[in-house]
Amino acid sequence: MFRFLALRVAAALATIWLAFTAAFVILRVLPGDPVQIQLSHSGADNVDLSPQAVNELRANLGLDKPVLTQYVDSGLGLLTGDAGFSIRSNEAVTGIVAAALPATLELAGLALVLGVPVGVLLAVITVAVPHPGARSVLKTAPIVGISLPTFLIGLLLVHFVAFEWRILPGVGGRGVTAAVLPAITLAIPIAAVVGQILGRSLDAVERQPFVRTLRAKGLGERRIMFAHLLRNAALPALTMTGMLIAGLVSGSVVVETVFSRHGMGKVIADAIVDKDTPVALAITVFGAILIVTVNLVIDLLYQLLDPRIRWKAAAVRPRSAVGDDYALT
Amino acid sequence: MKTARAAARSVLGVALVATIGTGCADTESASAKDTLTIATANTADCIDPAQNLTANSSPFVRPLVDSLVYQDPTDGTLHPWLARSWSSNDTATEFTFVLRTDVSFSDGTPFDATAVKTTWDGIVALGAQAATANSLLSGYLESSVTGPDTVTVRFAGPKSSFVQATSTTALAPISPDAWQVSPQERCAGRFTGTGPFTLGAIEGKQRLSLVRRDDYGWGVSAWHDGPAALRQINFELVKEPGIQFDALVSGTVDAATGIPQRQLDALPEGDYTTTRIQSPGIVYTVTPNTTRGPLTDDAVRRALIAATDRDQLVSVALGGGAPSATSILAANTPDYLDLHDQLTFDQKRARQLLDDAGWRPGADGIRSKGDQRLALAVTYPSIDQVNGPLLELLQQQWSQVGVQLTLRGLPVAELSPTQDAGDYDLLVFNQGRGDPDVLRTVFGAGSKNRARIAADDPLNAALEQQAAQAQPQERTSTVSGIQRTIVDRGLANPLYETGSLIASNPAISDYSVDGSFHDTNWSA
Numbered sequence: 085m086f087r088f089l090a091l092r093v094a095a096a097l098a099t100i101w102l103a104f105t106a107a108f109v110i111l112r113v114l115p116g117d118p119v120q121i122q123l124s125h126s127g128a129d130n131v132d133l134s135p136q137a138v139n140e141l142r143a144n145l146g147l148d149k150p151v152l153t154q155y156v157d158s159g160l161g162l163l164t165g166d167a168g169f170s171i172r173s174n175e176a177v178t179g180i181v182a183a184a185l186p187a188t189l190e191l192a193g194l195a196l197v198l199g200v201p202v203g204v205l206l207a208v209i210t211v212a213v214p215h216p217g218a219r220s221v222l223k224t225a226p227i228v229g230i231s232l233p234t235f236l237i238g239l240l241l242v243h244f245v246a247f248e249w250r251i252l253p254g255v256g257g258r259g260v261t262a263a264v265l266p267a268i269t270l271a272i273p274i275a276a277v278v279g280q281i282l283g284r285s286l287d288a289v290e291r292q293p294f295v296r297t298l299r300a301k302g303l304g305e306r307r308i309m310f311a312h313l314l315r316n317a318a319l320p321a322l323t324m325t326g327m328l329i330a331g332l333v334s335g336s337v338v339v340e341t342v343f344s345r346h347g348m349g350k351v352i353a354d355a356i357v358d359k360d361t362p363v364a365l366a367i368t369v370f371g372a373i374l375i376v377t378v379n380l381v382i383d384l385l386y387q388l389l390d391p392r393i394r395w396k397a398a399a400v401r402p403r404s405a406v407g408d409d410y411a412l413t
Numbered sequence: 414m415k416t417a418r419a420a421a422r423s424v425l426g427v428a429l430v431a432t433i434g435t436g437c438a439d440t441e442s443a444s445a446k447d448t449l450t451i452a453t454a455n456t457a458d459c460i461d462p463a464q465n466l467t468a469n470s471s472p473f474v475r476p477l478v479d480s481l482v483y484q485d486p487t488d489g490t491l492h493p494w495l496a497r498s499w500s501s502n503d504t505a506t507e508f509t510f511v512l513r514t515d516v517s518f519s520d521g522t523p524f525d526a527t528a529v530k531t532t533w534d535g536i537v538a539l540g541a542q543a544a545t546a547n548s549l550l551s552g553y554l555e556s557s558v559t560g561p562d563t564v565t566v567r568f569a570g571p572k573s574s575f576v577q578a579t580s581t582t583a584l585a586p587i588s589p590d591a592w593q594v595s596p597q598e599r600c601a602g603r604f605t606g607t608g609p610f611t612l613g614a615i616e617g618k619q620r621l622s623l624v625r626r627d628d629y630g631w632g633v634s635a636w637h638d639g640p641a642a643l644r645q646i647n648f649e650l651v652k653e654p655g656i657q658f659d660a661l662v663s664g665t666v667d668a669a670t671g672i673p674q675r676q677l678d679a680l681p682e683g684d685y686t687t688t689r690i691q692s693p694g695i696v697y698t699v700t701p702n703t704t705r706g707p708l709t710d711d712a713v714r715r716a717l718i719a720a721t722d723r724d725q726l727v728s729v730a731l732g733g734g735a736p737s738a739t740s741i742l743a744a745n746t747p748d749y750l751d752l753h754d755q756l757t758f759d760q761k762r763a764r765q766l767l768d769d770a771g772w773r774p775g776a777d778g779i780r781s782k783g784d785q786r787l788a789l790a791v792t793y794p795s796i797d798q799v800n801g802p803l804l805e806l807l808q809q810q811w812s813q814v815g816v817q818l819t820l821r822g823l824p825v826a827e828l829s830p831t832q833d834a835g836d837y838d839l840l841v842f843n844q845g846r847g848d849p850d851v852l853r854t855v856f857g858a859g860s861k862n863r864a865r866i867a868a869d870d871p872l873n874a875a876l877e878q879q880a881a882q883a884q885p886q887e888r889t890s891t892v893s894g895i896q897r898t899i900v901d902r903g904l905a906n907p908l909y910e911t912g913s914l915i916a917s918n919p920a921i922s923d924y925s926v927d928g929s930f931h932d933t934n935w936s937a
Contacts, residue, residue: 114826115827116825117826121825121826123541123544133548140541141540144542173458174542174600175600239655239656246659247663254656254665255649255660255665342656344652346650357825
C-alpha cells in the first residue's frame, strides 16, 4: 500500500512538472511579445511611448531575463505559492485565481450533482427496460446529448428560461440561482457521456456468465443490477467522471461566455490569447494538480470497488489492461 | 424517519420557492426609477484611470473622476471643469491651470494644486504601466504648485495638445491617498476621484456598481446643477452581443452597449432608443505604405480613394451603424476639416487616374505596369469580426477598377511588430484622441509613421509645427493643411467614423454621451 502510494505520488509530481514545462515551452514558442500584445489590445498601438519605457516595463515583469532564469524563477515562485503578477491586468495571480475559482467550483459541483445521477439512471433504465424498441431509443439518447453543442444548449436556455419565461436569471443573477442554468448546460453532456459509457459496460457485464449464474440462483433483477452489475460495470464510467471533473474546472469557457460568468475557463482563455504567462502557468499547474489528484482518488476507489485489483498489482498494471477484462464492445 | 424525509422535502420546496423569488426580485430592482442597469462588454480588470489603457472608453471610469478641462463630445470644444481657466506660454511648453477651490475627493480630502501634481508625478513614475497616460504626458519635466489653486506644468518640448490631454480620464486627478497604495490595489478600485459617482462594488468581475455622490456640486456648465440624477448605476459585464440583446429585450437590463446595429434593427420601432457615442481622432482608415511597390505611385493611392464607395461599406457591412468618413479626422475632433468632396466615390476618375499613370488592365482584369501587377494586401487583426466583412466588400469595390486586394489577417500577437517594421502594403486602424495631435503620433516620421513618409517630407514639418503652435487660429490653419495634404496625396484612405452604439429603454433621457452619466435620468 505504502509503496503503491509513494509511486503514485512520484508519478503525480512528475506529471505536474511536465505540464508546467510544456506550458512554459508552448507560451515561449507562440509568436508575440506579451507587453506589445497588451498595448495593442488596449488601443495604445499608435500612442507615443518611448522604447525605454516599454523596456522598463518588460524588465519589471522579468521578461528581459534569460529564458532558463525565467523558467526557474516561475517554477520556484509557484512552488512557494508566489505566482507573480498578471501582465494583462497587473493583478496578483493568486488573486485572479481566487476570484475565479469559487464560481467555477460552484458550477462544476452543481453540474456533476445534476449530470452524474441522470447519466447513471439513464444507463440503468436502458439496460433494465425489457422492450427492445424502447431500449434502442434510450440507447440513442446519450448520442444526442453528446452531439448537442454546449453553446446551443446554453443560448436556448438563456433565451427561453431566463428571458422569455423569466424563471431563472440569465445575466446579473446572484448566488446559486445564477449557477443553475449554466450547470444544466454542462450537465447535459456529462449525463450523456456517463450514460453512454455506463450503459455499454452494463450491457457487456450483463452478458457475462456470472450473471446467468446469479439469475439461476433466483436473485431478483433489482438485486442483480444494484449489487452486481453496477459494481462490475462502474470502473470505466468512474474513470470518465474523473476526466470530466478536470475538464469542468478548466474548460467551461463557452458556458462562462454565454452566461457572462467570470470563471477559470475565461481566465485561462484570455491568458493564453494575451500570452499572460504568469496566469497561464499558474492555472496549468493548478489544473495538473487537480487532474492527478482526481486520478489518484479514482485509482483508490478502484481498489474499493474491485477486489481483484490488488495494491501491488495496481502499481504495475495500467488501467487500460483493467478495462480489457470487461470486453467492452 | 418518515418525518425527517418530509421535513427535507419541505425544506427543498421552500428553497426552490425562495430561489425563484430572488430571481424575480433581481429583475424588479433593475427597473427602480433612480437606478440604471447597463450591460457592457467592457472588462473590469483594472479601473485605475491612469493604468487602464482604455479608460476613456471604459464606462465605469469616467463617472468616478473629473478632469481639469471638459471636452464637449459633440464638437470637441474645451470648457472649464476642475480648472476655472488655463493659459500657456508662446512656445506651448508651459501650461498654467487655475483650479476651483470648492472641490473635494470622495474620501473627504480637499482637491488642490498639490493633488494635481501628485497625480501627474505618479503617472510619470508608473512608466509604460500607464501607457496611454504617459504618452499624453510625454516630455513632462515637472509640475510646480504656485499657489493652493494654481499649478504650472512644464514640458521639454512644445505640446499644444496638452490642454485637451487634461480632459481625458487618464490624467484626471485622484486623491493623494491613492498614491500610497500599490498600483495593483488602485487597479482593483482603491482610489477616489472627484466625480459625480463613487465606486459601490466590484463583484466577482461580473458586475460593478457606481453610487451617486450626494455632495457633488462642481459639474460643468452644460450639466444641470448639483449631484447626478441617478442614485445608482449597475454594470453587468456581458460579452456576448446576443445575450445583451436578449437581456435588453426582456428588460433585465435598461441599456446595452455592445449590440450591433443590424441586431437592433430587428426590434420594433419605438422599443428602444439608440445613442451613438462618436470617437474623436483618426477615423477607421486604410493607410498605404508609400515605400512599397505600386503604392509609391501617388496616382495609385489617389485612385484607391476614388474607387472606394464609403457609403456602401457603411450601409452593407456595418448595417448603417456609423457615418462615412469625411476627413482623416472624425467630425467631432477639434480643427476637423470637411473634405467630403475629395472623398467621393468615382470609378471613372479612379480608372482615368490609373490609365494616365500607365496601369493597364491585363487579361484577368487586374492592371499592371511593366512587370508589376496592381496587387496589394491589407493587413488587419484577424480577430476583427466587424471589419473583416467590410474589407471583403472593399476587395470587390477595388477589383472593379482593376486593383487586386488580398486580406492578410494577422493574430494580435504578430500585428504590432509587423506594423512597426513597416512590413505591409496597406494597414487598417483607427486611433481615438480628442486632439489633432493624433495625426502627428500616427503619421509623423519620428512617431509611428504608418504611411512611411520620409523625415524631410513637408508633411512631417507641418505635423511638428502644429504641436508647437500655442495660437489656436494658427494651429487650426496648419491642421487643416495637414488633413488636406494627407487626403490629396492619398496617404490615408478614410472609411468611416468609429464609435459605440448604445441601445436603451426609451424612458431613459439624456443617455450620457460624455460618459459621466451626470444628467442621465428616467423620464417621469
